[in-house]
Every structure is written in structure tokens, then in C-alpha cells.
Amino acid sequence: MNIEELKLELKYTSRRGSLCYSVKDHNTLAVKAPHGTSMDYIREDISRNWDKVHKLFESYYLDSPVRGFADGIKLFLMGAEIILRYKTMDSIAFHFNPDENTLYIAKDLQNEVESLLKCFFSHKAEYLRVRCRYLAMQHNFRVNRINLRWVSSKWGSCSVKGNVTLSNYLIMAPKAIQDYIILHELCHLRHMNHSKDFYALLQKLDAQYKEHRAWLKDKGRALRIFHQK
Structure with a gap:
């Protein structure tokens, strides 16, 4: 806006x-x-x-997220604004028109808007899994499993078994912010802490990580658009 x-x-x-x-x-x-x-x-x-x-x-x-999903509201996908619109549609629940940057949801399904939006963004969030694999290969990290979840308490996490979990909310952030979180978690594959060695590695892979961290601190809350359970 x-x-x-x-x-x-x-x-x-x-x-x-x-x-x-x-x-x-x-x-x-x-x-x-x-x-x-x-x-x-x-x-x-x-x-x-x-x-x-x-x-x-x-x-x-x-x-009140549901109240916020009014016709014409602006959401975010990969850091770009998209518009939510309701219209009469036959046989489909939602449709995204990339030329118009508009997500259409069936007017008779407005009461299910939150679950439909989660379905849409979950599908788009598969990109994060692909991107994580790519960055891991590019920087010689060995990743076991990559999980995508609707986690509102953190943007990502890494386990001692080499599993990386990313929040689906990340798909709403700009690409540079997504890469920052992915690289942050990949660095934990070598340093399971926030030591000087960890930050030295992160700095090497993302020279602007401090700016990206500040962006999330300032604007990240606005990306968590769903009711937190």
C-alpha cells in the first residue's frame, strides 16, 4: 500500500x-x-x-488475518505484490494470473480463503526446496532431508541429522531474504551454533547477511498472514 x-x-x-x-x-x-x-x-x-x-x-x-483477506488486498509472493480478488469461477477453487499479478479465489469459497491461500503458497513454496538443494550443491553442503512447514516461530532450522526445515512464509519474502535464511541453515550443517566461525562462514556466503537479517526483523512479521496456532 x-x-x-x-x-x-x-x-x-x-x-x-x-x-x-x-x-x-x-x-x-x-x-x-x-x-x-x-x-x-x-x-x-x-x-x-x-x-x-x-x-x-x-x-x-x-x-485478524481473515478480516484482512478482503477483495483487493495486497499479498506478497517472492517479494512482489500480488492482488487477491474474488470472482465467480466454474470447477476451480483458485487461479493465479502472473500477467496481472492477481490471485483469483472462487467467490463462493470466501469462507475457506485461509486454507486456499495456504494451498496456493504451499505449492509455490516448493521452490524453496529446489533452491536449498541448489545452494547446498553450489557450496558443498550435504543436506539430508528438506522440510517445508507453516512455522511462524522461526524462519528455518537445522538438525544434527542434516535435515533442514524452512517456513513456507519465506516464499512471500524477496529472493535475497530467502537465500539468506537457507544459507544460514546450511551453515549450521558445519557449525551447530552461532560462533565466530559460523558467522565468518555466513559472511563469506552472504556478504549482506546483516542487512537481510535487519529486513526480516523489520518486515518479517507482516509476512506471517495466517492465524498462529
Whole structure:
């Protein structure tokens, strides 16, 4: 979402002070402003505080994911925005049109949207398994089994048996972030800790790993779009 797409629902109050913002729906911001506040001033204030406003919308989706899956909502696939749309479809539950960057879900299956989205993203997440094998071969790591799961507590893990587990949520992140997590777990095949040797190896394989780690810390929560169980 960007500021140009934002709809405003304005309510004037007799209270003096700063503007108050809350999320009305997936692209509408409710604004409480003192009487006499101009629309130009309100838009300037939103622009100045865009990071804060954007986090309000992130919290809106995360606190009630199903409510957030409204028609026209933007999701992420490989770091790119895709649009969720509901429409009447015969015989199929969902269809992704890459030319339009749009995921269509059958209108009569809206109540099952979360399970259908999981099905769609799980299918796309198979790429992570292929990518992990590729990076392991490229850097001479020996991987046993690669598991993909809807894990919200961590992005990946590695076992002493050489098994790597990756979160399906990673498929929503940019490719560089996916590679960072995969390489992080592959490095654990040689160093089952976070020692200096571990980070030296990770630095060698991903020179920007600190930036990628910071990206996940800042934006990763917004990728976990489903109810956490």
C-alpha cells in the first residue's frame, strides 16, 4: 500500500491536539481531527508519519488475518505484490494470473480463503526446496532431508541429522531474504551454533547477511498472514 491508494474517513472533534488515526478496513484510514483542520494539513501529517500509519495497517491484518483477506488486498509472493480478488469461477477453487499479478479465489469459497491461500503458497513454496538443494550443491553442503512447514516461530532450522526445515512464509519474502535464511541453515550443517566461525562462514556466503537479517526483523512479521496456532 502507498499513500496515493489510501482512503480517508474524516471525523472532526472539538478536542484540540494532534490527529488520531485508526484503521477502518484494508485501505481506509479513519482520522479524528480538531475542527478547522484542512485536508492538506491532514495529508501532510499522514505523509510525515507514514511509517507509523503503515504499521497500523500491518497490525490490522495480523490481528485478524481473515478480516484482512478482503477483495483487493495486497499479498506478497517472492517479494512482489500480488492482488487477491474474488470472482465467480466454474470447477476451480483458485487461479493465479502472473500477467496481472492477481490471485483469483472462487467467490463462493470466501469462507475457506485461509486454507486456499495456504494451498496456493504451499505449492509455490516448493521452490524453496529446489533452491536449498541448489545452494547446498553450489557450496558443498550435504543436506539430508528438506522440510517445508507453516512455522511462524522461526524462519528455518537445522538438525544434527542434516535435515533442514524452512517456513513456507519465506516464499512471500524477496529472493535475497530467502537465500539468506537457507544459507544460514546450511551453515549450521558445519557449525551447530552461532560462533565466530559460523558467522565468518555466513559472511563469506552472504556478504549482506546483516542487512537481510535487519529486513526480516523489520518486515518479517507482516509476512506471517495466517492465524498462529
